[in-house]
Amino acid sequence: MNIFTKFEKIGYGILAVIVLIGLYLGLSDDIYFDVNYAQEDGPVEWGTAIMLFAIFVLSLYHLIRLWTTKKIFWKLGTFLFVVLFLFAAGEEISWGQRIFGVESSEFFIENNAQGETNLHNLVVGEKKINKIIFSQLLFLVMFLYLIITPILFRKFNWFKDLANTFAVPIVKWHHTIAFLVTTIFVALNPASRKWEVYELAFGAIFFLIFLGPLNKEIFEKKQPE
Structure with a gap:
């Protein structure tokens, strides 16, 4: 029995190409990777924004x-x-600021590491919020969601009922495996902006989760019991 739908095969195929090309470029020419492949407003960043918007x-x-x-x-x-x-x-795209040529306010010019209108690059003290919340804390949350949550969902009925009640899509094991494999390949990339590829991978995997979760009945008209 095939565990993947046709759409999931296409999605994972595209994800593999993006990650492997990024790894090749990072190993062969990390400067080109940083300046072109994973640059601000580059294909990787736009891919991430599109995936998040699609969800x-x-x-x-x-x-x-x-x-x-x-x-x-x-x-x-x-x-x-x-x-x-x-x-x-x-x-991810600073709310279209660069697209529409909107100038940042004085607050963001003074307190944002890139002088842009977004929260994740704000600097508090000498630390970027991106480092504190959008990287470390978010990674912990994603780890719990992608690895711990599916175990709890399968083992405890109370957790299953809770997830279904609040419409929380539960990952299938191939989503978790994709996350772990992607983590390994991105970690092998020596380029400084390799985590941009990681964000795109997250976006793609999450789109597949929301499109076809383990508890797909939460998106059916009948209320799951």
Whole structure:
């Protein structure tokens, strides 16, 4: 029995190409990787923004389509995902600042490491918020979600009910494996901006999770019991 859908095969194929090309460029010419492949407003960064925005659109679609058939906590959970991924996509491209040529306010010029209108590059004291929250803390949350959550979901009914009630998509094991394999390949890349590829990989894997979670019944009209 094939565990992958056709769309998942395509998604993982594209992800593999992006990560492997990034690793090759990082090993052969890390300067080219940093300046071109993973540069600000480059293909990798735009790919990440598109993936995050796609999850936002998918979550919004679920919220609108199932609004009349779902309970309040399901709506709340889905709404939080809508807000979260819209925020993440906006942050990734500095809310379109460079696209529309919008100047940063004095606050962001003085307190943002890149002088841009976004929160993840703000500097508090001498530390970037990106390092504290959007890297270290986020990595811990992702580790718990991608590795611990599927174990709890399969083992404890109370956790399964909780996840279904708040519309939390649960990863399949191939999502977890993809995360671990990607982590290894990105870690092997010596380029300084290699984590841009990691962010794109996260976006792609999360899109596949939201598209076809283990508990896919949460996106069906009938309320899961």
